[in-house]
Amino acid sequence: MAQPRIVVVGAGFAGLSALRRLERKIPKGAAELVLITPNDYMLYQPLLPQVASGLITPQSIAASLHRTLSRTRMVPGAAIGVDTESRTVVVRKISGETSFERYDRLLLAPGSNTRVFDIPGLVEYGRGNKNLAEAVYLRDHVLAQLELANASTDPAERDERCTFIVVGGGYTGVETAASLRLLCDEACRRYPALREHVQWHLVDIAPALMPELGESLGKSALRLLRQRGVEVSLEVSVREVTADKVTLTDDRVLPSRTLIWTAGTAPSPLMVATGLKTDRGKLVVTPELHAPDAPEVFAIGDSAAVPDLSKGEGALCPPTAQHASRQGPTAADNIIASLIGGRAGRYHHKDLGLLVDLSGKDALARPLGYEVTGLPALAITRAYHLLALHSGPGRARVAANWAIRSLLGGEVSRLGFLDRRVDTLVDTEEAAQYLDPDQARQRVASAPPRP
Template structure:
């Protein structure tokens, strides 16, 4: 009898925690475990704003999978389709080749994409902060604008290059604005004539900043940003963007060459092509994290519509946070094992532990377990949580060392030379257009002869 084959798609918080539980719980040789992911590291996304500001080096938050996984076979590529009938995943490897991975159990944790809207100029002129390449690029872009402004004799160009707009009043947007504003302040030691020209704006269509924090802490975060010199405007978004200006929905026009878009995420297109039920693009699963019409498939993380059993509302779903994803992974792994052993599966249930926001410098706000903190106590809690959540000893040492170096010696404001043409738009259209629906995936599998023996 052949060993069961468990395929996991994605190595973010959800996918990695599922894989680690599978390796711990399944005896050696009892099952084959396969990971499909484009990178050989897990990105600790909550600290991306600190990479963008130069507070942390990129490798500090890239947790090596080779250090954490010892019995998992890694396939370097992206899952672009699933043939549900033959139980086969279609993979586009990083080499461009197409591969086919059959499965007995499939755990889908592909993460999410940057959410964009049909706003003229957004894709061409927006900048994101969702992966390492974007974070490093964003830092170089901001510093380049200051260098160019300092070298310009044109007052209009100087204003355009010194004006920065962050869209999105959630966790990422707030931290990105705070961190990069601090970077600009450090750069102004080199460019003192720009100090009065630099403007940072943070806008959001919602009436409150980070509503998950609660009214008091949301207001505290907004006050801290304004004290830093960030102009916060709510219930406003972008109407149009060009190379040198941004028009807002309140008809204001900002001379601006830096539009930073952090206005949420959208589910992976992989989920919509399965031919299974979705909710706003997320794959619908039951409380046990399995798909009702395909119980051999489990879905977790940002692209799964998972019932939130801690809420009284029948239609409440778990929010797409790292906290939930990290805990959904082990729950899915346990239920995968239970399904293989024909044992009862258990429901995923988790109480929200709160939110912590690091505003760089010495500012932070935190609400762990319903208790509110600001200032240094919040900063200590926030950074202790990040060190605890990093699943790598070397990663923890690198992050703590970077923080210590910045505190003792200050920061560096030199560009790293990443202003190239491969990541200069907000969305890589190839990464969206590559996905297959289930019929296309089935045809590819049959043509390739890679179908599972149960097809």
């Protein structure tokens, strides 16, 4: 009898935690494990703002999958379609070739994409901070603007290059603005004439920063940002973006050549491409984490509409790393139960708290409902990050990076990534590649016979 094949799409917090559980609990030779992912590492996204500022190195938050997984066959590419009738995933490999992966059980954990709106110029001129390429590029871009401003004799150009705008008052936006503001302060030691010109703006349509933190810590975050020199504008968004200015919805026109877009995420288009039921783009699943109409298909993480049983009344789990990493083991256990006839468990998790690292010596934390600020919050936040990293070498590198910066300061220099093709907001996500269910079936039907 052939081994059952379990295919996992995505190696983020959700997918990797599920695969690690599957490798531990399934005896060797009892099932074939397949992972579809474009990269051979798991990216620890919460520390991307510190990569963008140069506080830590990119390799530190890229945990090698080959070191973490020992029995999983990896397919280097992206899942672009699913034919649920023939139980086949359509894969576009990193080489551009198309391949097909049959499954007996499918776990979808593709993560999320950048959420964009129909704002003129946003896609062309906006920049994100959602992957390593964008983070490293962003650092180079910010430093390049300061170098060019210092070399310019045109006051208008200098103002445009020294004005930076971050859109989004969530964790990524707040941490990115705080971290990059510190980077500019360090760079201005070389360019003292630019100090009075450098401006950082954080805008968000919401009435408060990070409402999940609570009113008190949200106000603390606002105060700390303003102390850093970041001008925060709430209940304001972007109306238009051009190459050298940004128009806000309160009619202000800011001269700027840098708009960093961190205004939320959107579900992966792969979920709609399955043809299964979705809720605002997220694949609908039961509390046991499988699709109601396709019990062999499981979904977890940012793009799954997972019921939040701790809140009830139709609430869904928020797209956080904390939920994703805990949904993985539950999904793995339920996949095993579905293969051997066991009883499936429901995903239920109590929130353990929230953490915000503003770089420097500033942090905010709410572990188990207790509000903590200052150095204690920084210690809690960084201890959590070290524990949450999936790589021993990564933990050592991150800890060393923090120690080096604290003791010796940082290196303010560009790394030469400005020629990389990540200069528009959605280049790295390619949402147009996904197939609808009919296209997926046609592609599978036309495929060569399986060996």
